[in-house]
Amino acid sequence: MTIALDDTLTTSDEPEQPPAAAKKVRSRRQIGFWFGVSWLVLLAVHAFFAEWIPWVRGEQEVPRVAGPDGELIRASGYRFGPGLDFWFGSDALGKDLFARCIYAARLALTVSIVSIGGALIIGGTLGMLAGYFKGWIDRVISVLVDALLAFPAIVIAALVIGRFDSLQASDIEFLGFGFDWLSRRWSVTIIFLFLSIAPVARIVRAQTLSLSEREYVLAARSLGARTPRILVREILPNLVPAMVAVIFTGVAILLAAEGGLAFIGYSVKPPEASWGLMISENRTRIDDAWWATVFPALMLFLTVLAFNLVGDRVAKRFDIRETSL
């Protein structure tokens, strides 16, 4: 299977290239891909095992380090720039920015991955049904997608998250359940999931539409396979590459959205760490403590870039046309 895929890569990508140049192009792409993969692995390991990694301090820890005379000093007021004690410097309260960037990565990654996963299950099902059965399901989904794409998601997200705050504070009950659990973390995940459903459904729909015309689907149908079997055994496996591409680009978009949302104050609240929140807290002090703003922004950029690089590669490899999410 992999050999066949390699073939399609070289032939479809740069058709007029001589073999040597094609190889060069391919190796250049590989560099970007491997950079993305290694950054993501490194970041994910740090983010999810932060408590067990000795060089990552606690999220809220205010460390004491040895000063020039050997006494222990606390790092309040951006005292330390980037260096051996504080890799990314210290923030206004003397917390370690490297550790906070790592915990922020944990938040951003969990929120985006969980939302995309949920959107893939719901939106994928909707898109598959719409693409396979066409008709009115198709039309309803298209209208909803149009409506959602006509509007900047960050605004709806901020609006709903603000309302979820009062829902959590209120004693409203739904089916006998209160809303105490509805922390900002959950609010962001829920609204991101909701906003990702429509675009995911659209991509899956387009893919299903073309897959359902293929010969092997026709063959299965003429052999008497029932619709559920065709959907699960014939179409679903062939949707996997598109879904992988969707996961990577989708997470990249949600990471950026989480950054913006946190910046305007609608992701987690302080003292929890989020890249956007750190930028918003520290940007007025950029003259004397540039590290507190620049490193979170750099982490956000590199992580989005890594997801885009990997997603782009997957999409090119499986020849999935770029679709807006």
Added chain:
Amino acid sequence: MRYVSQRLLQFFVVFIVVTFIVMVATRIGSADPVRDLAGGAVSDQQIARVLNDYPYLDQSLFLQYPQWLLDFVTGNLGYSYTQSQSGLAMFQQRLPPTLFMGFWAIVIGLAIAVPVGVYSAYKRDGAFDRGASYTSFAFISMPPLVIAVALLFLVVTRTSLFPTVGGSSYIAPWDSPWGHFRNFFIPSLALGLGLAAVWSRFLRADMNLTLQSDFIMLAKAKGVSPARVLWRHALRSSVLSLITSVALQVSALIGGAVVVEQFFGPRGIGDRLVFAIQQNDILIIQAITAVLVVGVVLANLIVDLLYAVVDPRIRHARKLG
């Protein structure tokens, strides 16, 4: 004509779906929208005043929506009781900064994207093309927030030309062109660079296709100079699809403006929207979102119709279909 009416219908459906979703969203977890609007813990008198102005607010959502729609269409854009300002006055104050910022962002985006895209397509796979491709890929991965931090760190703090963080304010270009430039250049650049990256990639891909078509071959064979082939013949047909992409980016532009206005200023409509969300100023939220949706969808609609006017092939295809 059939096509136009279809698009208009679609426009209304999208408008109603979005404004209804927003209306529902403003009511989540709220026991009493009238009290929210009046500003929380206030006197009964104040609440009576709100109810007098907007009697439908304590009805069910399905009854509220048509009445709100009627208000909106007849020009009653709501009232902010906490700010003692009508929706119309709010728009007059807050819309111009955002419009200027969006306009300059599009200008900057196109001013970078068109030369870069055309030259990349002309010297395909050359050093410039490769460099531009990597750079634009990097910029695509930069949300406006990251570009804003980069501009702040690399430009604003190193020169004394521009106001510092959050210091930009609205100065109309006819009052003081230089003041306008000082206050608007950095925020517009923060939005425009991302657009430039998207559009230059788009234009390059489109030009590559155009340059392979028969009429370009014919023009070359006739002996038309390469520059003329590139700028007159090829760019003209690619520009059409670029215009569509410009309209598609309007929604993303507004999302970016919300962030950039908070970051640098000038305090425009995006900033007011965030503030209204914090204050739970539901009528203002509804008015701003409705106006933004009209703007986004109208931009798409106009471009779509313009497309048919400019391109005879599309005009005919649509008439037949």
